[in-house]
Amino acid sequence: MTDAAPSAPAPAATFTAADAVELAVVERSGFVESRHLGSAVVLGPDGAVLRALGDVTTPVLPRSTLKPVQAAAAITLGAELVGVQAALATASHSGTDRHVAVVEQMLASGDLGADDLRCPVATPSDSATRTAMTLRGEAPSRLRMNCSGKHATMLLACRAQGWSTHDYLDPSHPLQRAIVDLVERIAGEPVAATAVDGCGAPVHAISLTGLARTIRWATIASTSSDDPDERAVAAVIAAVHTDPWAIDGPGRENTEVIASLGTFAKGGAEGVMVMAAPSGHVVALKILDGGARATSVAALALLVAEGALDADAVAELTTLPTDLRGGDAVVGRLRATV
Incomplete structure (x- = not known):
């Protein structure tokens, strides 16, 4: 009898449908047409878990919600940013000319250019900008990619440290190792897996609870802290609140939540999705199938339920995709069920 072959390790994966809960539904003419399943966690101002819906301990890939931490690490390592540039460091921007101008300034301050960026070539998500580019015959570029501000910040950190810039996205690069160290320290848990984000940068799997802890850390940090990482991230968050247009774009969901409700999104x-209300409450959630339609609606509803935001103020937001049309009439809504 031969020894059994060792079993292969289970593939890394996020939580399953059996571990998810309903966070929102689409109701059309009184008929529930679709259901958005996911998991979510709410932290109180003291950092304690107030609500946990679904599985909030299995790792997820935070994707762009991790940008405040990546920006903080780069700034601590020497990336010098002025004013709105700090907001672009954590942005998933819509690629407007205004966004691009700031990224170009950031690169120029380090004697860098668009060719040094390793994010992919892209067209802007802002429709007016896309139309204008087409009319003037402008080609897509790396500067228009929504993560170009993050990449410019990473390059500036490499310049400040004298590190190589051509391979700054390599997980073994000292910049990326420093980011992992910071993520693990503030999430309070080890990184479960590292993947490649859509922009080409490493992205690190942590639980939704760990993600909520990182956002709480970022949004309560002080620019007068003894911790240089806290000073760095506090400057980033302050810049976002000063210039909400920079983190997303005019009329877009994150920008409007920040500008109208004073809530980091x-x-x-x-x-x-992550949100941090002025009260200190924090939400982190993931819609299991990857759809973004219900993320803001569900996160805001969770904050309202905890008394962290005013329901009427949230209802006044006009940028959320809540109304469903049938012909010329509104016949239903996307609504949170949490």
């Missing part, structure tokens, strides 16, 4: 691809 950062969406990530594949249905991830």
Whole structure:
């Protein structure tokens, strides 16, 4: 009898449908047409878990919601940013000319250019900008990619440290190792897996609870802290509140939540969302199938339920995709069920 072959390790994966809960529904003419399943966690101002819906301990890929931490690490390592540039460091921007101008300034301050960026060539998500580019015959570029501000910040950190810039996205690069160290320290848990984000940068799997802890850390940090990482992230968050247009774009969900409610909001691809209210309450959630439609609606509802935000103020937001049309009439809504 031969020894059995060792079993292969289970593939890394996020939580399953059996571990998810309903966070929102689409109701059309009184008929529930679709259901958005996911998991979510709410932290109170003291950092304690107030609500846990679904599985909040299995790792998720935070995608762009991790940008405040990546920006903090780069700034601590010497990336010098002025004013709105700090907001672009954590942005998933819509690629407007205004966004691009700031990224170009950031690169120029380090004697860098668009060719040094390793994010992919892209067209802007802002429709007016896309139309204008087409009319003037402008080609897509790396500067228009929504993560170009993050990449410019990473390059500036490499310049400050005298590190190589051509391979700054390599997980073994000292910049990326420093980011992992910071993520693990503030999430309070080890990184479960590292993947490649849509922009080409490493992205690190942590639980939704760990993600909520990182956002709480970022949004309560002080620019007078003894911790240089806290000073760095506090400058980033302050810049976002000063210039909300920079983190997303005019009329877009994250920008409007920040500008109208004073609530830090950062969406990530594949249905991830984090929000931090002025009260100190924090939400982190993931829609399991990766759809983004219900992320803001569900996160805001969770904050309202905890008394962290005023329901009427949230209802006045006009940028959320809540109304469903049938012909010329509104016949239903996307609504949170949490």
